[in-house]
Amino acid sequence: MTDTPRPSKRNEIRAQNETLILQAAEKVFAEAGFGGATMQLIADVAGLPKANLHYYFATKEELYRRVVQNIFEIWLHAADSMDGADDPAEGIGAYIEAKMEISRRHPNGSKVWASEVMHGAPVIQDYLETTLRDWTRGRAALIQRWIDEGKMAPVDPEHLLYMLWATTQHYADFGHQIETLNGGRPLDDLQWQAAKDSVKSMILRGIGAA
Amino acid sequence: MTDTPRPSKRNEIRAQNETLILQAAEKVFAEAGFGGATMQLIADVAGLPKANLHYYFATKEELYRRVVQNIFEIWLHAADSMDGADDPAEGIGAYIEAKMEISRRHPNGSKVWASEVMHGAPVIQDYLETTLRDWTRGRAALIQRWIDEGKMAPVDPEHLLYMLWATTQHYADFGHQIETLNGGRPLDDLQWQAAKDSVKSMILRGIGAA
DNA sequence: TCTCTCCTTGACCATATGGTCAGGAAAAGA
DNA sequence: TCTTTTCCTGACCATATGGTCAAGGAGAGA
Structure with a gap:
């Protein structure tokens, strides 16, 4: 279903950060709900700057959709x-x-x-x-x-x-x-x-x- | 449990508005979650100006608590x-x-x-x-x-x-x-x-x- | 090494939101 | 009627939040 691109430092970083963000997002969305969750908090949980989240996931909605x-x-x-x-x-x-x-x-x-x-x-x-x-x-x-x-x-x-x-x-x-x-x-x-x-x-x- | 004050125009209005707000709040909280709900939307559903909600319920938390x-x-x-x-x-x-x-x-x-x-x-x-x-x-x-x-x-x-x-x-x-x-x-x-x-x-x- | 692409991030912005307040309207009481 | 208390609300404010951006850093390919 999901194609696995050939591993390289780049792709590794991408995959790693995406799952990191998704895990953090899942936790925060679960605990606070969509409306109560903030990108800042998700970023903190993931240990990344907020702007970085928006590099991987354009909007809060998109991130949420992926989690769901x-x-x-x-x-x-x-x-x-x-x-x-x-x-x-x-x-x-x-x-x-x-x-x-x-x-x-x-x-x-x-x-x-x-x-x-x-x-x-x-x-x-x-x-x-x-x-x-x-x-x-x-x-x-x-x-x-x-x-x-x-x-x-x-x-x-x-x-x-x-x-x-x-x-x-x-x-x-x-x-x-x-x-x-x-x-x-x-x-x-x-x-x-x-x-x-x-x-x-x-x-x-x-x-x-x- | 809840004491019923003797009915008068004042108390009637109070009781009526409180239940009106509580009903609207229940609906909005249910549909949007606590974080996603806004006082403005609750006010709209109740058909009252937002400032009026804050007259009856000081904060969003208090209103939510009452609903729960x-x-x-x-x-x-x-x-x-x-x-x-x-x-x-x-x-x-x-x-x-x-x-x-x-x-x-x-x-x-x-x-x-x-x-x-x-x-x-x-x-x-x-x-x-x-x-x-x-x-x-x-x-x-x-x-x-x-x-x-x-x-x-x-x-x-x-x-x-x-x-x-x-x-x-x-x-x-x-x-x-x-x-x-x-x-x-x-x-x-x-x-x-x-x-x-x-x-x-x-x-x-x-x-x-x- | 040089170049190109991708990743990273601090600073910034527009907007939405919870909450306040002053002043007026309407009951209640005297 | 006059006074007091309660109710009502438009305008306003401080803050938090989603999202942007420009500039710099790091891999990858040549």
Whole structure:
């Protein structure tokens, strides 16, 4: 998808700075929202002068768009785990696993995504209408097939997908709340495992695939 | 909780304008986030001059805080539906119903709340640590009791609560996404009913209380 | 080495925004 | 009616912010 130009000092610097900026931007956008984020703060986090950001990303909007697109890629790729399976317990279980892992590894990305959608998807509306819609139709069909084959209860596939998204992403988007309720400490390895297991078992049982 | 001063033209005007501003603010904060919202825009939506907002609410932060507190009230009150029941199917079913109704009636409030938590709860951290924590402990204990009484499967009460919050609030916070996937139209009455039924049946079955 | 292209950045600018204030209008009370 | 208190608002201000630019520095190719 992204072409990798032959490495040279120049290209290295470019790639390095771009990812540096994108990482900083993701963090700042997640913590402050698009409106609350400032190019100056992103620059500080990235450890670069502000003018340098504008060399790589012309506008705040462009930088933001790149951040959101990156998340969307990751988000969609998690679906791969669902595809290979011919069993809901296996397929949906793996999908939950993958999405929980995303919530754990990319909480900021998840927040940016949530924020983007909450604000009416100003920059990725077209993706929602094309890529995401196709994706959703495909998985809904897959789920429907499983239902028809008697492998799970006859639930509404779309609402099942919403439940999967909601529940898994909640651990990133509302991570602060969960952390607060956990005595101010982030979930540790064991607690993450418990979270995954809980979500998986409740949902799989909920769709009659346990 | 809020004392109602004896009605007079003055107090009426005050109350009326405050709610007018709060409603406008809720909408604008939900759509633009705290950072993206401007006092000018809120004023325009409320149909008042900007200086008038500052007469009733000294600062943007104060106005925002009031909006968030209002949501929190509603949010907590939904729990009442869970309390009367001595059966998980009844109690949790009613709670889902109540929270789905909130998502439908107060989507903007839900978004403001989500945004606030996502950004680290800058203004309601103390509520999270006191009111919400107590609330959560109480309901977790209630759920545990149901489990001990053999009325439902032995799930982790906290993760069940997270799932309830996540799933129900998703219909407000990600309403735009759902609307897009629904062909650009908001869910109609029937679809909302289907959503409620889906969520309820999947979760209740998932906790062995169906 | 010389030249060209790309990278870096301090200084700068126009604008938008939160917030102020003085003075007037409208209720409330005496 | 007269006074006091509350409400209303246009004009104004200081500041923060996104974005620009010109001049210099560093790789790359010849």
